Amino acid sequence: MSLDNTISTPLFQQLAATLRAAIDAGEYPPGSRLPTENELCERYSVSRVTVRKALDELSQGEFLVRKPGKGTFVTEKKIQRKLDGVLSYTNMCYMMGYQPGAKTIRITLEQPTEEERGQLGLKKDEQTLVVERLRLADGRPMMLETSKFPESFFFLFNADLTNTSLYETIRKETGIVFTRSDKVLEIVFANHQEAKYLGVVKGYPLLSIKSVVHDQSGEHCYLGRQLCIADKFKLMV
Template sequence: MNELDPQSIVPLYKQLKDLLLQEIKEGIYKANQKIPTELELSEKYQISRMTVRKALAELVEEGVLAKKQGKGTFVQEEKMTEDLSSPNSFTNLCKRNGKVPGGKTLKCTLQEAKDRDRQQLKLENGEMVILVERVRTADDVPVMLEKLYFPGHLKNILVEDLNNASLYQILLEKYGLQSGNSVMEISVCEATPEEAAELKVKTGTPCLLMEEIVYDQYDKPFHRTKSVLRGDKFKYISPRMNVVKHVNSN
């Protein structure tokens, strides 16, 4: 058992914090696992509960641990991180975060285009749309419910097996099309009963709502997407660049 050193110049709360971090890294405490209580840690390492509380508070603030009312303190599962300056497919997002991508197709149908489809996808009068609805998984855990709307002329989508498959890879192979630029809007929503059932969460659970228009490599509308993502599974970052204006002193 690792011991804390009261004679060290490193404060005891910092020693405990570092020790817990190391044990989490080594897998002694795994994601979503409950850690010992303040009292148990206090007795185990012969330190005050105030010292334990300070160490745990810092780990909670840093997102390593999470307190659940009436249940205790748990190890936070590391969220999948996506850089908004260079977004990529769900498959690649999972692979970059060390997860195994998967999915289940709920619906794949040809249907009448709505006004929003015609406007955002630049459809001709009478052109249909293909709706693909899928639950996406990471390490077999449902994390995203997505609805993708494609122009109806991409009919090969309808005969493809999209379970555990990369739709982008299929479109590249069948049509030579690949995603390019996109316009994305992210907001917060609450899971409806239907969404909650597919994502294995409680109704009303806070989620991320992502709506996106994706263009192909020729800058033509490729598809529009509406996705509901579990808020406990994703983290999006966006680099910010300051523009320095030079003032002419002459």
């Protein structure tokens, strides 16, 4: 296969566009290794300088990652997370072409802290329902999700939340739609248990997103914390 050296577009840009099209078409899926520089030179009848410039351009565009001594690999698509408004993880995955999934770790009742009691507007003797789940994309761990609800959501205690949207489950049961959230973001490092669930090493950087999420009327809310594998998400402001 040859590129067209009779047009004004530089060969390295033509090659970069050709490789990008092959990636988009699934010829080189996420995590796969591209042919070697020599193989690309032979396949497209170009110099090694042209190949390197094309690979550099795709690496800068976050389509490829070059690993010394190992080769050039297609990066995994990062899940784009908008910070304004409320969008379920399930819908975020669908928008990026991933199959969302969820594994329930625990559903339990807990005594809230004083801060949580104030945020949720709870009385002194009221408990919270805690739902902790591992969220997946195409079967791969992406984040740990912990949600704390007031007593009006205790119907979730017996709900099957495996591979289902929590927001959709709540909407179907109550008609409540969450529309606004106040968020606090910070970088934290995985402890032993978090690392085990997420399939990373202890101390791996995680993006922590703490939220107070409100419904359309402002009457109902819950507290959320998401621990995201930092290099698998792209934040959009």
